[in-house]
Amino acid sequence: QEVVSEESEEESNGVNLMEFSDEILLHILSYVPCTDLVLNVRRTCRKLATLCLDKSLTHTVLLQKDYKVNKDKVKQLMRDIGKEIYQLNMAGCYWLPSSTIDHVTRCKNLVKLNLSGCHVTSLRLSKMLSTLQHLRSLAIDVNPGFDASQLSSECKATLSRVSELKQTLYTPSYGVVPCCTSLEKLLLYFEILDRSREGFMLSGQLMVGESNVPHYQNLRIFYARLAPGYVNQEVVRLYLAVLSDRTPENLHAFLISAPGSFAETGATKNLLDSMARNVRLDALQLPKAWINGSGLLQHLKFNNPFYFSFSRCTLSGGHLIQRVINGGKDLKSLTSLNLSGCVHCLAPESLFRKAEDDIDSSILESLVVSCCNLRHLNLSAAHHHSSESIGNHLCQLLSRLKHLLSLALPVCSITDVAASVEKPPTTPNLVPQTFGRKVRIGIQTYPKNSGDQANQKIESSVFWALMGSLRFLETLEIIGSSFSSAMPRNEPAIRNSLPPCVRAQSVGDSEVAAISQLTYLQSLTLAQLPNILTGSGLVSIGLQCQHLRTLSLANLGMMGKVVYMSALMDMLKHCKCLRDLRLEQPYFCAGAQFFQALSHCSSLQRLCIVSRSGTLQSDAVMSFMASCLEVIMCHMFMGESLTVCKNLQQSIVRSFQAERPALNVVIFPLLHEDLTEVIRDVPMRHLDEITLFKSRVAEEPPNLWW
Numbered sequence: 240q241e242v243v244s245e246e247s248e249e250e251s252n253g254v255n256l257m258e259f260s261d262e263i264l265l266h267i268l269s270y271v272p273c274t275d276l277v278l279n280v281r282r283t284c285r286k287l288a289t290l291c292l293d294k295s296l297t298h299t300v301l302l303q304k305d306y307k308v309n310k311d312k313v314k315q316l317m318r319d320i321g322k323e324i325y326q327l328n329m330a331g332c333y334w335l336p337s338s339t340i341d342h343v344t345r346c347k348n349l350v351k352l353n354l355s356g357c358h359v360t361s362l363r364l365s366k367m368l369s370t371l372q373h374l375r376s377l378a379i380d381v382n383p384g385f386d387a388s389q390l391s392s393e394c395k396a397t398l399s400r401v402s403e404l405k406q407t408l409y410t411p412s413y414g415v416v417p418c419c420t421s422l423e424k425l426l427l428y429f430e431i432l433d434r435s436r437e438g439f440m441l442s443g444q445l446m447v448g449e450s451n452v453p454h455y456q457n458l459r460i461f462y463a464r465l466a467p468g469y470v471n472q473e474v475v476r477l478y479l480a481v482l483s484d485r486t487p488e489n490l491h492a493f494l495i496s497a498p499g500s501f502a503e504t505g506a507t508k509n510l511l512d513s514m515a516r517n518v519r520l521d522a523l524q525l526p527k528a529w530i531n532g533s534g535l536l537q538h539l540k541f542n543n544p545f546y547f548s549f550s551r552c553t554l555s556g557g558h559l560i561q562r563v564i565n566g567g568k569d570l571k572s573l574t575s576l577n578l579s580g581c582v583h584c585l586a587p588e589s590l591f592r593k594a595e596d597d598i599d600s601s602i603l604e605s606l607v608v609s610c611c612n613l614r615h616l617n618l619s620a621a622h623h624h625s626s627e628s629i630g631n632h633l634c635q636l637l638s639r640l641k642h643l644l645s646l647a648l649p650v651c652s653i654t655d656v657a658a659s660v661e662k663p664p665t666t667p668n669l670v671p672q673t674f675g676r677k678v679r680i681g682i683q684t685y686p687k688n689s690g691d692q693a694n695q696k697i698e699s700s701v702f703w704a705l706m707g708s709l710r711f712l713e714t715l716e717i718i719g720s721s722f723s724s725a726m727p728r729n730e731p732a733i734r735n736s737l738p739p740c741v742r743a744q745s746v747g748d749s750e751v752a753a754i755s756q757l758t759y760l761q762s763l764t765l766a767q768l769p770n771i772l773t774g775s776g777l778v779s780i781g782l783q784c785q786h787l788r789t790l791s792l793a794n795l796g797m798m799g800k801v802v803y804m805s806a807l808m809d810m811l812k813h814c815k816c817l818r819d820l821r822l823e824q825p826y827f828c829a830g831a832q833f834f835q836a837l838s839h840c841s842s843l844q845r846l847c848i849v850s851r852s853g854t855l856q857s858d859a860v861m862s863f864m865a866s867c868l869e870v871i872m873c874h875m876f877m878g879e880s881l882t883v884c885k886n887l888q889q890s891i892v893r894s895f896q897a898e899r900p901a902l903n904v905v906i907f908p909l910l911h912e913d914l915t916e917v918i919r920d921v922p923m924r925h926l927d928e929i930t931l932f933k934s935r936v937a938e939e940p941p942n943l944w945w
Contacts, residue, residue: 257284257286261290264286264287264290265290265293265295265296268280268287268290268291268296269295269296272301272305273296273297273300273301273302273305273316274302274305274307274308274312274316276291276296277291277292277297277315277316277319277320278312278315278316278319292320292323294323297320297323297324298323298324298325298326299324299325299326299327299328300316300320300324300326300327300328301328302327302328302329302332303328303329303330303331303332303353303945304331306844306869306871306899306900306901307899307900307901308332308335308900309334309335309900310335310336310338310339313335313339313342314339314342317342317343317345317346318342318345321342321345321346321347322345322346322347322348323348324346324348324349325348325349325350325351326349326350326351326352327343327346327349327351327352327353328351328353328945329352329353329354329357330353330354330355330356330357330378330924330945331355331356331922331923331924332356332357332901333356333357333358333901333903333922333924334900334901334902334903335357335358335900336358337357337358337359337360337363339357340354340357340358340359340363340364340367341363341366341367343367343371344366344367344370344371346371347370347371347372347373348373349371349373349374350373350374350375350376351374351375351376351377351403351945352371352374352376352377352378353377353378353405353944353945354377354378354379354380355378355379355380355405355407355923356380356407356922356923356924357379357380358382359379359380360384360385361384361385361386361387361389361390362389364379364390364394364415365389365390365391365394366391366394368390368393368394368397368398369391369393369394369397371397372396372397372400374397374400374401375400375401375402375403376401376402376403376404377398377401377403377404377405377415378404378405378406378407378426378944379405379406379407379414379415380406380407380408380409381406381407381408381409381410381412381414381415382409382410383409383410384410385410385412385414387412387413387414387415387417387418390415390418394418395418398415398418398419399418399419399420399421400421401419401421401422402421402422402423402424402457403422403423403424404416404419404422404424404425404426405426405427405428405944406425406426406427406428407427407428407430407923408427408428408429408430408431408474409430409431409432410431411431411441411442411443411470411473411474413453413477413478416453416478417453417454419453419454420454421454421457422453422454422455422457422458423457423458423459423460423489424458424459424460425453425455425458425460425461425462426460426462426463426943426944427462427463427464427475427478428463428464429463429464429465429466429471429474429475430466430471430923431443431466431468431470431471431474432468432470432729432919433468433469433470433729436916441470442470442473443470443471443472443473443474443476443477453478453481455481455482455485455487456485456487457487457489458482458487458489458490459487459489459490459491459492460490460491460492460494460522461482461490461492461493461494462492462494462495462939462940462943463475463478463494463495463496463497464495464496464939465495465496465497465498465501466498466728466729467498467499467728467729467730468729472497472501475495475497476504476506476507479506479507479510480506482510483506483507483509483510483513486510486513486514486517486518487518488517488518489518490514490518490520491518491519491520491521491522491542492520492521492522492523492546492940493514493520493522493523493524493525494522494523494524494546494548494939494940495524495525495526496524496548496550496938496939497526500528501526501527501528501529502528503526503528503529507529511525511529511535511539514539515535515538515539515540518540519540519541519542520539520540520541520542520544521541521542521543521544521545521546521572522544522545522546522547522940523539523541523544523546523547523548524546524547524548524549524550524577527550527551527552527553530549530552530554531552531553531554536554536558536562536563537562543572544570544572544573545572545573545574545575545940545941546573546574546575546576546937546940546941547563547573547575547576547577548576548577548937549563549577549578549581549584550577550578550579550580550581550617551579551580551581551620552580552581552584553581553582553583554581554583554584555583555584555586555587555588556583556584556585556586556587556598556599556602556603557586557587557588557602559584559602559606560602560605560606564605564606564609564610569609570609570610571610571611571612572612573610573612573613574612574613574614574615574941575613575614575615575616575937575940575941576610576613576615576616576617576937577615577617577936577937577938578616578617578618578621579617579618579619579620579621579647579934579936579937580619580620580621581621582594582621582622584602584618584621585598585599585602585603585618585623585633586598586599586602587599587602594621594622595622595624595740595741595742596624597624597625597626598623598624598625598626598633600625600626600628600631600632600633600636603633603636603637604631604636607636607637607639607640608639611639611640611642612642613640613642613643614642614643614644614645614941615643615644615645615646615936615937615941616637616640616643616645616646616647616936616937617646617647617716617934617936617937617938618647618648618649618652619647619648619649619716619718619720619934619936620649620718620720620934621649621720622649622651622652622720622740622742623648623649623651623652624651624652624742625652625656626656627656632655632656632701633648633652633653634652634653634701634702634704634705635701635704635705637705638704638705638708638709640709641708641709643709643711643712644711644712644713644714645712645713645714645715645762645936645937646709646712646714646715646716646936647715647716647717647718647764647934647936647937648716648717648718649717649718649719649720649740649743650717650718650719650720650739650740650743650746650766650767650768651719651720651739651740651741651742651743651746653701653702653705653717653746653750654702654742654743654745654746654750655700655701655702655745700749700750700753702750702753703753703756706753706754706756706757707756709757710756710757710758710759711759712757712759712760713759713760713761713762714760714761714762714763714935714936715754715757715760715762715763715764716763716764716766716934716935716936717750717764717765717766717768718764718765718766718767718934719739719740719743719766719767719768719769719794720739720740720743721736721737721738721739721740721767722736722737722739722766722767722793722794723736723737724793724823724849724931724932724933725823725849725851725909726823726849726876726909726914726918726930726931726932727931728918728931729915730915731910731912731914731915732851732876732909732910732914736767736794736798739767739769743767743768743769744769744770745770746768746769746770747768747769747770747771747772747796748770748771748772748773748774748775748776749776750768750776751765751768751771751774751775751776751777751779751780752775752776752779752780753776754776754779754780754784755776755779755780755782755783755784756783757783757784758783758784758785758786759786760780760784760786760787761786761787761788761789762787762788762789762790763780763784763787763789763790763791764791764792764793764934765791765792765793765795766791766792766793766794766795766823766932767793767794767795768794768795768796769796770796771795771796771802771803772796772802773802773803773805773806774795774796774802774803774804774805774806774807774810775806776806777803777806777807777809777810778806778809778810778813780810781809781810781811781812781813781814782813785813785815785816786816787814787816787817788816788817788818788819788842789817789818789819789929790814790817790819790820790821791819791820791821791822791823791929791932792807792821792822792823792824793821793822793823793824793849793932794823794824794825795824798825798826799825799826800826801824801826801827801828804828804833807833807836808832808833808836809836811836811837811839811840812836812839813839814839814840815839815840815841815842816842817840817842817843818842818843818844818845819843819844819845819928819929820837820840820843820845820846820847821846821847821848821849821929821930821932822847822848822849822850823848823849823850823932824850824853825850825851825852825853826850826851826852826853827848827850827853827854827877828853828854828855829848829850829853829854829855829856829859829860829875829877830854830855830856830859831856831858831859831862833859834856834859834860834862834863835859835863837863837867838862838863838866838867840867841867841869842869843867843869843870844869844870844871844872845870845871845872845874845925845928845929846870846872846873846874846875847872847874847875847929847930848874848875848876848877849876849909849932850876850877850878850909851878851909851910852878853877853878853879853909854877854878854879855875855877855879855883855887855906857883857886857887857890860873860875860887860891861887861890861891861894864891864894864895865894865895868898870899871899871901871902871903872902872903872904872925872929873891873903873904873905873906874903874904874905874906874921874925874929874930875905875906875907876905876906876907876908876909876914877906877908877909878908878909878910879908880908881907881908881911884906884907884908885906887906888904888905888906888907891904891906892904903921903922903925905917905918905920905921918930
């Protein structure tokens with residue numbers, strides 16, 4: 240009836256949606272979730288009934304962030320269009336029962352299937368894959384209890400034809416890798432914990448008894464990402480052992496992302512030597528211990544590289560230019576570069592250099608000139624201080640990279656040199672960045688007309704000019720070089736943080752306001768900006784950056800008081816497209832006023848608050864959850880008691896779980912000793928994308944998977 244009344248109103252105004260061409264209508268319908276198209280929209284009229292089943296709309300079905308989908312909807316969807324689906328993405332659908340996977344067998348023509356984050360047993364996987372004879376790309380999880388011996392011969396026949404495999408390991412195992420004899424792309428995510436839930440130590444050597452070994456002869460892309468823990472390192476070495484015996488001739492991307500120390504062994508050294516002799520790479524990422532102090536980069540050969548990551552390596556700028564960029568030669572093919580934590584990458588040498596010394600602008604200029612097509616650049620977690628030379632500031636040089644879509648910078652790199660000299664860290668407006676007693680100081684009230692205040696300084700700054708030149712930037716991270724989150728993974732919460740860099744002391748509201756020039760900004764991270772006094776720049780961002788979907792704020796201004804709360808609440812009233820919000824700030828008060836402002840974010844789906852000594856109002860949280868119907872994740876790690884946290888968590892689940900099948904609620908004291916046990920139960924999608932703080936720019940090669 241509503242549809243009919245709307246059509247009548249449109250006809251009376253001379254506009255009828257159904258008069259548009261099929262091409263235009265198909266483009267409009269492509270933005271509608273497939274479940275809505277098939278189960279709802281196509282039932283409105285005959286024309287839409289035909290268009291909603293067009294091959295362009297049913298060829299690829301994406302359910303990975305359709306948080307409203309349930310088992311019955313999936314069943315009906317597969318029954319109606321199962322034979323028309325060639326690509327199905329159910330990644331991260333953790334809320335669906337394992338029996339839902341049984342309905343995938345209706346998709347006889349599937350070529351690509353992503354089940355990462357779904358509950359799939361060995362027997363169910365075997366039954367499903369036995370019917371998917373056309374499958375060529377597969378993504379699954381390998382959980383404790385997985386048994387490859389339960390896979391049928393028909394299942395193994397399907398796996399033998401799979402050329403792309405993404406496998407997330409939660410237990411030491413080869414998974415289905417030995418069955419995939421035609422692999423060209425292998426992505427491995429190691430999420431194995433060192434201890435079981437019962438407290439027993441795990442060992443990667445559990446895999447030795449398996450009779451089969453991986454088949455890498457056709458491999459073109461090898462990618463491995465390790466979570467912290469020694470077991471993950473043990474297991475990945477077993478995967479690499481086969482590679483070290485015989486390096487695939489067609490290998491062109493070799494990437495290993497490992498946190499902390501991952502020592503090189505004789506087998507890995509043989510592998511790297513073989514790669515240097517036999518292959519030409521297009522993408523490279525290695526653990527820092529494999530690069531530091533070795534001449535490896537001098538011997539590796541590259542073809543048309545599109546991705547490099549030297550994260551946390553001690554690689555100097557001199558080596559970067561000579562060995563990677565070939566003395567400044569043309570590298571237009573490079574689109575993504577990760578130099579996060581590479582503290583000497585913009586200096587000619589690292590032997591006698593301090594991390595806080597000025598950068599060599601000629602090295603950065605060579606990088607910018609050679610890699611002029613960079614779209615993703617990460618320079619975070621390092622002190623990149625520009626000298627007083629005119630025209631050679633880091634921001635001025637980066638402004639030449641007109642194709643940038645994502646950028647991560649340390650806070651100290653964006654300050655004007657003159658400003659940092661004129662404004663020493665002893666200014667009375669600043670408070671030491673330590674946790675302690677609340678300090679009562681005089682601070683101006685938040686100005687309603689933030690534009691006048693912001694324009695006093697920013698238009699002449701190098702950072703203002705940089706933001707003005709990168710008009711199409713979609714992701715921006717400005718992170719303090721010494722910032723560390725209060726909630727690291729697999730460890731107790733950090734109780735103290737390091738003070739910000741001296742050069743960063745002048746970075747505050749005016750620099751934040753400069754970000755509002757980024758009209759197409761979708762994701763923003765700001766961490767450890769010490770000179771935030773009112774947060775007025777946040778309001779400018781809320782008004783101007785209407786495409787903003789992800790916002791992460793951490794340790795802004797003084798640590799004893801949330802000085803930007805008023806501005807944040809004003810900002811949130813304008814963020815109609817915001818879906819993910821992460822706040823990390825000591826003494827944060829999640830009260831009625833905050834949640835009332837947050838309720839204006841009608842598209843919000845995920846909320847995470849991390850606050851030492853922070854407080855919350857249970858009634859305000861419940862009212863917020865009732866008014867924001869799209870919210871399916873609520874994580875709050877505060878200073879409240881365990882009883883308060885548990886009662887609120889239970890109330891939210893009891894009240895909203897039935898209507899929101901994907902609802903995931905974790906409310907827990909930040910400093911509680913069992914925090915790590917609680918975190919291990921968080922779905923990997925939420926944990927990796929929002930709950931844990933990290934720099935995500937150039938973290939992986941672009942388009943690595945779906």
